[in-house]
Amino acid sequence: MLFSALLSSFALGAALAWASTLAGYPVGWVGALIMISLATLVRRRWRLLADLAPESPERKLWVCLVGASAVAAHLAVIMLVIGPSMQMHTPLMHILGIDSWTLVAGALLAYLLVRDANSRSDERDQLIAHQARGFAWRVQFGFLSALILILGFGEGGRAAELSHPAIAHLLILVLTLTTIADCAHSLRAYRRIATESAE
Amino acid sequence: MTKSPVANHLRRLRFEHNEMSQEALAKRVGIARQTVIAIEAGQYAPSLELAMRLAHVFGRRVDDVFFWRNSTSTKG
Numbered sequence: 126m127l128f129s130a131l132l133s134s135f136a137l138g139a140a141l142a143w144a145s146t147l148a149g150y151p152v153g154w155v156g157a158l159i160m161i162s163l164a165t166l167v168r169r170r171w172r173l174l175a176d177l178a179p180e181s182p183e184r185k186l187w188v189c190l191v192g193a194s195a196v197a198a199h200l201a202v203i204m205l206v207i208g209p210s211m212q213m214h215t216p217l218m219h220i221l222g223i224d225s226w227t228l229v230a231g232a233l234l235a236y237l238l239v240r241d242a243n244s245r246s247d248e249r250d251q252l253i254a255h256q257a258r259g260f261a262w263r264v265q266f267g268f269l270s271a272l273i274l275i276l277g278f279g280e281g282g283r284a285a286e287l288s289h290p291a292i293a294h295l296l297i298l299v300l301t302l303t304t305i306a307d308c309a310h311s312l313r314a315y316r317r318i319a320t321e322s323a324e
Numbered sequence: 325m326t327k328s329p330v331a332n333h334l335r336r337l338r339f340e341h342n343e344m345s346q347e348a349l350a351k352r353v354g355i356a357r358q359t360v361i362a363i364e365a366g367q368y369a370p371s372l373e374l375a376m377r378l379a380h381v382f383g384r385r386v387d388d389v390f391f392w393r394n395s396t397s398t399k400g
Contacts, residue, residue: 180356245354246356247354247355247356247374248374249368318368319362321327322361322362322364
């Protein structure tokens with residue numbers, strides 16, 4: 126379930142970036158619309174299966190995972206299309222900005238739809254979040270270490286061609302991937318506890 | 325999260341108290357229903373504060389509700 130949600134969201138973000146590049150105008154609203162429609166369907170399902178439905182912290186993580194994965198894939202594809210000499214205030218960069226914020230807005234609206242206003246967050250949620258933060262920190266450390274080595278030692282290669290906006294967007298990608306790692310780790314913990322408790 | 329070395333009588337106590345539901349117990353102590361499920365299944369060991377709140381609901385002491393799975397766990 127977690128893996129399929131990740132893959133589908135990456136595919137959605139990549140497809141949107143590809144479509145925006147071909148069309149020459151932002152199509153991020155399609156992604157936002159898909160997220161909102163899915164959230165409406167999920168809300169209906171969770172209302173029917175009230176006893177099995179996750180609490181708000183877990184719901185927030187699902188929306189965060191889907192939204193961040195779509196944004197990360199979208200950003201990665203646009204960066205690949207533009208290349209290392211990325212510059213701000215070009216038509217494609219404006220499309221990237223508009224699409225990214227539209228996807229973030231879509232994810233926020235999706236969360237408002239699926240959240241459970243009566244839900245409680247407790248010490249178990251805090252423990253899971255704490256463990257996930259530790260994992261996400263290690264993931265971030267790994268990505269930043271790789272980036273430091275590439276920037277520090279890649280003098281002659283494509284790393285030397287990286288513009289400041291390209292480096293800035295690489296760092297945004299690292300932050301987004303860290304968020305995905307955090308959400309995925311937490312959701313795996315919730316799933317594992319639920320499965321083991323049911324046995 | 326591995327199985328906690330601390331087990332409990334929560335399920336039995338709930339049934340002895342007018343078959344109190346997990347949701348009702350969760351509401352009484354201010355936690356999520358899934359947390360009650362995880363504690364009962366031994367998948368999550370509550371903090372001392374939460375253990376005391378849970379015991380208080382049934383008018384018991386903490387060590388009437390929670391116990392070591394095996395006696396060797398108590399050895400330092």
